Amino acid sequence: MVSPGKNSTHIPLLTYILYIFGANQKNQITTFVSVIILLIIIGIIVAGSFLVGFIWAVKSGQYDDTYSPAVRMLFDDAKPVKKKSDDGSQEEKTTNEAESNDGEESLNNQ
Amino acid sequence: MGVKCVHCGEDCGKHPVMWDEKPFCCYGCKTVYEILNVKKLDKYYEIEPMSGIKVEQTDVGDKYAYLDLDEIREKILSFSDSGISKVNLFIPTIHCASCIWLLENLSTLNPGIIQSGVNFPNKTVSITFKDQEISLRQLVEMLVSIHYIPEISLDQLDTSSSTKASRDLLLKIGVAGFSLLNVMLYNFPEYLPGGELLEKEFMRYFGWLSFILSLPVVFYSASDYYLSAYKGLKHKMINIDVPITLGIFTLFIQSTYEIITGSGIGFLDSLVGLVFLLLIGKWYQGKTYQALSFERDYKSYFPVAVTKLINDKEESTPLQKITTGDRILIRNQELIPADAKLLSDHANIDYSFVTGESIPTPKKAGELIFAGGRQVGGIIQLEVIHEVEQSYLTQLWNQDNKKTTVNSGLDTLINKVSEYFTVIILLIATIAAVYWLFNDPSLAVFAFTSVLIIACPCALALTVPFTFGSTMRAFGRKGFYIKNTQVIEDLHKIDTIVFDKTGTLTHSRSMDAKFVGDTLSEEEQIMIKSLAANSSHPLSATIKDAIPSTEYFEVEDFKEIPAMGTTGLVSGKRVNIGSKKFVTGKDDLDVGSTNVYVFIDQHIKGYFKIENRYRDGLKQVIDNLKNNYQLFLLSGDNEAEKKNLSPVFGSETKLFFNQSPTDKMTFVKKLKKEGRKVLMVGDGLNDAGALMQSDVGLTIADDIYSFSPACDGIIESSKFSIIDRFINYTQTSLNIVKISFVISFLYNVVGIYFAVQGTLSPLIAAILMPLSSISVVAFATFMVNYTSRGIGIVKK
Incomplete structure (x- = not known):
């Protein structure tokens, strides 16, 4: 257990890491600190965008049926005889479906 | 073993229906194959071979005429605007990748369909289509033609919550x-x-x-x-x-x-x-289990609309609008939606929904027919006596809807x-x-x-x-589906088990036939079998199955007389099989059992004694449960089976016969008043009241996706023999x-x-x-x- 002692003899981890990277001057360490802040901001943005993506996926009903998409994916691959355009429109339709689902649901909710 | 049907994988027998040099077990399967082949959808059979669905009867006639009625259409369509409509249909038979593929390529079958998507766990397909090009009725009939029969009822439409x-x-x-x-x-x-x-x-x-x-x-x-x-x-x-x-x-x-x-x-x-x-x-x-429904009320059984006769003209009418005195038409395999008086001369009512008994009961003109029966045979005319809501069974059901959820969660x-x-x-x-x-x-x-x-x-x-979540999954893998995890704890607490007999302890679809009388030669056996094979009556099917021979003779001058029997010329000899009255001319006084008499070429040979077949492992299940639980048996039938059941249940179990649905319900109520925790095991609508009153109601079902009354759990009928293990496992x-x-x-x-x-x-x-x-x-x-x-x- 770590006891927060005031006169600890531990080498501060950050300083230690920075030392490995050859930073031994104070201004370099300050730069590193601001890099951490930058990283945290980036981190939140990235994680946040994943969250937004997840929320969108749930709301568009992608988690309502987790079985058929896995199967459906294989259909298109195994359809060499069909025309390319058919496949394309098929895909378009599926995305449209997700959107139209959305639209309808808001309609229904109202 | 003969060849397997290309469509459904069933044995084709000796004379498969051939098309495109491929064998089929019946014309229904061949037709579906033909439709798919013509529309270049034969990839259906490549994704998962022999995945098709076999359907006994595809002739729908006017069955779906009610879908043309505006007020019903509006209720069923989830969305309709400027010529484009969307509908969600529940198709219980969706089961594999091929189903998904075909149902999502419906637009190939009919260009009026814009888009269709399957929700596999819910077993629904949502279809967007153009009203002008294909009507809802045509759409449903098209699905029926490829053996994907949607189940349409008014209460399953709100699954969105x-x-x-x-x-x-x-x-x-x-x-x-x-x-x-x-x-x-x-x-x-x-x-x-x-x-x-x-x-x-x-x-x-x-x-x-x-x-x-x-x-x-x-x-x-x-x-x-x-x-x-x-x-x-x-x-x-x-x-x-x-x-x-x-x-x-x-x-x-x-x-x-x-x-x-x-x-x-x-x-x-x-x-x-x-x-x-x-x-x-x-x-x-x-x-x-999203596709299973544990809370059905009578609405999910009854048709959405019936054919009403107005001045001798047939008109499809929504069920709610049927009132006392209306004349209705019921076709083969249709359900009688309200208590009614028979106007036609004869009817053959199959009450298997209600009692679990699959042998149809013959009815004569003027007799009262309770709602919930199913007509087998020709079209009959009925006069409604009680409105749907006031009918005997629906009333029983409505009473119980008052059962609140107060006790749930209180003493977990x-x-x-x-x-x-x-x-x-x-x-x-x-x-x-x-x-x-x-x-x-x-x-x-x-x-x-x-x-x-x-x-x-x-x-x-x-x-x-x-x-409990893992337990529920383990049960599900083994054929026992429960409504929620609470059921496990409730099941553990029970001390009394009440069984229904018909359909629960016995097989609902297959029976034993024992021949009593002169010894039949092999030729005679084949003659009987050949005649029985031509009839659609469940008793004929039982006799057919009871005779092991695989040969058939040609049958001429075949005639089926409703409620009486069948007759025909087999290898030049007259063969009659049917009721005692039909074969011997005397009234059958033995009401305790079902006998089918046989007449071959001037002689009455004897009769087949038809007996219920008990489920495999019944004795073992009862033996295992007997020691820990108080058992009761409630049967709607007469006491004829008592002699068979007593040795199984032993002396300490009380067997009750001639129990009406209300009797069953009050019996369970009474047990609960005595402070018992009751498990009711039943199957038909007549058990619905008792199932709802009990602490845990289990339903035995041949097909888990259809026809189970409201209950806490559904158990596959083949898994009946391990029901005691499920109950013990809750411990x-x-x-x-x-x-x-x-x-x-x-x-x-x-x-x-x-x-x-x-x-x-x-x-x-x-x-x-x-x-x-x-x-x-x-x-x-x-x-x-x-x-x-x-x-x-x-x-x-």
Whole structure:
């Protein structure tokens, strides 16, 4: 257990890491600190965008049926005889479906 | 073994129907293959070979005429605007990848269909189509033509609420997971050696960031727990959500205080982790069988509309508009929706929905026919006596709808435990606070909150969802589907089991036929079989199956006389099979049993005695249950079967015969009044009242997706022989819960040891709380999967 002692003899981890990277001057360490802040901001943005993506996926009903998409994916691959355009429109339709689902649901909710 | 049908995989017999040099078992299957082949959809058979559905009868006639009625159309369509409509149809037979492929390529079959999508777990297909090019009726008839028969009834159309709830839960989990990962990252440096040497600035930043990120978790993700705790307290009971809510709030307030004052970073990582794990547990527990319906009322059985006769003109009319005195037409295989008087000369009513008895009952003109029967044979005319709502069976059903859910959740194990738990924790916290108040007042508040924080019953709350959730899945894999996890605990508590006979203890579709009379030569046997094979009556099918020969003779001059029997010329000789009256001319006085008389070429040869076939393993199941439970048998039939049943049940079991549906219901009610916990095992609509009254109602079903009355669980009929193992397993399941409780208490003891001393650091909390939860979850899940392996193994 770590006891927060005031006169600890531990080498501060950050300083230690920075030392490995050859930073031994104070201004370099300050730069590193601001890099951490930058990283945290980036981190939140990235994680946040994943969250937004997840929320969108749930709301568009992608988690309502987790079985058929896995199967459906294989259909298109195994359809060499069909025309390319058919496949394309098929895909378009599926995305449209997700959107139209959305639209309808808001309609229904109202 | 002959060749297998290309469409459905069934044995084609000796004379397969050939088309395109491929064998089919029947013309129905061939037709579907033809349709798909012409439309270049034969890939259907490549994805999963022989995945088609065999349907006995595809001639729909005007059956779906009601779909042309505007008022019904409006109810069924989920969306309709400017020529484009959308409909969700429930198709219970969706079962494989081929089904998905075909149903999503419906637009190839008819260009009027814009788009179709399958929801596999719900077994629904949503179809968007152009009204001008294809009507709803044509659409449904097209689905029927390829053997995907949608089940249309008025009550299954609102499934949106359940999907919304599951989406809500997923969102909450997502938000909690997002916060958890970030907050953990911010708190992590604190736990590393040297973390305390980080500049104070950082700690403040991280603290505030954690605080902001935990807000949506506390106020959105965990909100259900507050609501449930509030509801519990309102009913004067302490459910498990009360200590959880207490823990969450204490964690949040303590951490907020630390962050604002800058004295520390708080326990927010533990808080967010706790909520995340709890929600995962909830999700795991809540995963139910979406396509199974446990709460049907009579509406899901009855047709949406019936054919009414107005001035001798047929008109499709919605069921609600049928009133007393109306004349209705019922076709072959249609359900009689209301109590009615027969106007036609003869009718053959199959009450298998109601009683589980599949031999149709003959009715004469003027007789009363109860709602719920199914006409077998030609078209009949009826005059409605009671409106749908007032009919005998529907009334029985409506009475019971008043049964409220008051008793649910009141005395569950977890709530009993949490009651003591909450009191004890509050007591310990108070004692610790009082102790420190006198020794070191600065620690008093911290000790108090620490106890509440570390004792937050996360592991405790996860035990039940994971143990029962795993049990529910294990049961499901073995053919026993329960409505929710609560049923497991209810099932464990029962001390009395009531069985229905017909359809529950006996097979509903197959019977035994024993021949009594002169010894039949092999030729005579084949003659009987050949004649029986031409008739559609279930008794003929039974006799056909009872004769082992595989040969058939040509039958000429075949005639089937409703309610009497069949006759025909087989190899030049007259063969009659049917009722005693039909064959011998005398009235059948033996009402206790079903006999089919046989006449071949001037002689009455004897009769086939038709007996119910009991389910395999019945004796064993009863023997195993007899010792631990009080058993009862309620049968709607007469006492003819008593001599067969008494040796099985033994002397201590009471057998009741001639029980009406109301009798059954009052019987179960009476048992419950005596303080018994009753399990009712039934199958038909006549058991519906008793099933609803009982503590646990189980339904035996040949096809789990259709025709089961409202109940708590559905068991596949083939799994009847292991029903006792399912019931016994609930004991194991509960033991696992209890052991898990002990484990989580041990963790709590360790945590409280630190807490009362006022030395609970965020690090201990961050390790102890997830560790206890995860180890309990792992233990419960593993134990259930390990111990439940034996359930499905049939001992020989």
